[in-house]
Amino acid sequence: MADMPDQITFYGNADSGHAYKVGLMLAVSGLAHTYQSIDIGQPRHLRPEPFRSLAKFGEVPLLLHNGVPYIQSDSILMHLAELSGGFGAESPLRMARVREWLFWEANRLGMCLPQLRWARSFAPQDYPPGAVSWLQSRFDVDIAKLEAELADGRAFIIDDLPTIADFSLCGYLFWADAAEVVLPVGVAAWLQRIMELPNWQSPESLLAPLLAL
Numbered sequence: 001m002a003d004m005p006d007q008i009t010f011y012g013n014a015d016s017g018h019a020y021k022v023g024l025m026l027a028v029s030g031l032a033h034t035y036q037s038i039d040i041g042q043p044r045h046l047r048p049e050p051f052r053s054l055a056k057f058g059e060v061p062l063l064l065h066n067g068v069p070y071i072q073s074d075s076i077l078m079h080l081a082e083l084s085g086g087f088g089a090e091s092p093l094r095m096a097r098v099r100e101w102l103f104w105e106a107n108r109l110g111m112c113l114p115q116l117r118w119a120r121s122f123a124p125q126d127y128p129p130g131a132v133s134w135l136q137s138r139f140d141v142d143i144a145k146l147e148a149e150l151a152d153g154r155a156f157i158i159d160d161l162p163t164i165a166d167f168s169l170c171g172y173l174f175w176a177d178a179a180e181v182v183l184p185v186g187v188a189a190w191l192q193r194i195m196e197l198p199n200w201q202s203p204e205s206l207l208a209p210l211l212a213l
Helices: 017-029 073-084 092-107 109-121 131-150 164-170 173-179 185-195
Strands: 008-012 034-037 062-065 068-071
Touching: 008 017, 017 073, 017 109, 017 164, 017 173, 062 073, 068 073, 073 092, 073 164, 092 109, 092 164, 109 131, 109 173, 131 185, 164 173, 164 185, 173 185
Parallel strands: 008 034
Antiparallel strands: 008 062, 062 068
16 A cells, blocks of 8 residues: 655744745745645634644644644754755765754844844834834854854755755844845855755745635
8 A cells, every 4th residue: 555645734824934934945946735824823723723823832833743733943844854855854964064054043043133134124112212222142152153054155055966955044133124234255156155055935825825716
């Protein structure tokens, strides 16, 4: 008896860079899935089922794979890489290098850049005096690190093949204008290479709510 195909449902939102990381991996890898947009403007206790019960922290992204829920964008990316057998999962050593970038992203770029976007495009009143300047200083250090890493001419962050580390790192960089930050030349060129990958789409296009027929 043939194995049943994997059943993957992805819950996201077009305003979430964390959801975009996962959506981009699904698109570029070609993993078959269905997509459901979640209104993150709704209070978490009002978000629809089964999302509300399955998303432990009430946040997008959520991935449902063969009935098992997976949350937190970088953790989902690791699961999808292992499922695909590529994008960093080709060997234990390669995945170790990928994990290093995933944890760096979560603590550094993935902390300051989303906050800068929120502060400068949505809710500046949410931030006390000095907070945005501090976030900008963090971003400046982080983007300089990324620029330095790419300065040796490699196409992607690990080597010349894209991995989930690239998808994680780029998640919010496509909103640089909304965050009012300037990207250095090497980082901009790396983003362009990501945009040239098969099936790449912008966050707004990839994660837009599906229209009912």
